[in-house]
Amino acid sequence: MYYGNIKEFSVENGTGVRVSFFVSGCRHGCKNCFSEKTWNFEYGKPYDRAAEDKIMDALKPDYMEGITILGGDPLEPENQAEVLGLIKRIRRELPEKNIWLFTGFVFEELIYDYSVNQKIGISKEVDARNTINFYEPLIKDEKSRANTEYIREILENIDVLIDGEFMEPLKNLNLKFRGSSNQRVIDVRKSLESGQAVTIEEFMN
Numbered sequence: 147m148y149y150g151n152i153k154e155f156s157v158e159n160g161t162g163v164r165v166s167f168f169v170s171g172c173r174h175g176c177k178n179c180f181s182e183k184t185w186n187f188e189y190g191k192p193y194d195r196a197a198e199d200k201i202m203d204a205l206k207p208d209y210m211e212g213i214t215i216l217g218g219d220p221l222e223p224e225n226q227a228e229v230l231g232l233i234k235r236i237r238r239e240l241p242e243k244n245i246w247l248f249t250g251f252v253f254e255e256l257i258y259d260y261s262v263n264q265k266i267g268i269s270k271e272v273d274a275r276n277t278i279n280f281y282e283p284l285i286k287d288e289k290s291r292a293n294t295e296y297i298r299e300i301l302e303n304i305d306v307l308i309d310g311e312f313m314e315p316l317k318n319l320n321l322k323f324r325g326s327s328n329q330r331v332i333d334v335r336k337s338l339e340s341g342q343a344v345t346i347e348e349f350m351n
């Protein structure tokens with residue numbers, strides 16, 4: 147895995163003061179993406195133990211609320227093993243910190259159980275989005291490339307997921323933490339318990 151930046155003090159990608167970790171590599175190809183250079187899986191520097199230690203050190207002070215992992219897309223399959231390794235280390239060594247993650251994938255395709263062809267947690271909100279073909283991968287029953295052996299453990303160890311591709315026609319500069327209104331700020335624990343995406347309403351206005 148490569149990464150473009152570790153911002154050791156950021157306030158724009160989540161609540162409180164946080165570390166923002168920008169992973170490289172993304173295949174979503176959103177029109178007018180805010181950072182096309184991060185599509186390249188070899189953009190920036192190789193992620194290694196020194197980078198991981200830098201993140202851990204930056205997270206340690208009491209005033210640091212947590213980390214936001216973004217990109218690129220941290221859930222592209224090439225990135226998942228190392229993202230999971232980092233998340234598990236944070237859970238182990240700094241369990242009081244919260245973990246937010248931005249992805250272009252949608253929650254439902256990440257928890258979809260393709261092995262039994264069972265659709266899980268398709269909410270009314272997502273059904274409504276079918277009119278703009280937002281949810282095409284599920285409708286076609288094609289396995290999402292992000293639905294890997296690592297994905298469940300990643301989801302079980304993060305707090306907040308901001309999901310969905312950036313969609314230019316739905317762009318809204320007034321949204322909190324999101325670029326377009328199709329994207330959702332999701333409470334991951336509640337969503338995994340209920341089997342459908344549960345949004346955090348205070349961030350969805």
Ligand code: SF4
Nearest residue numbers: 172175176179218250
């Ligand atoms: S998912 Fe994010 S990084 Fe990837 S193309 Fe879309 S806006 Fe850009």
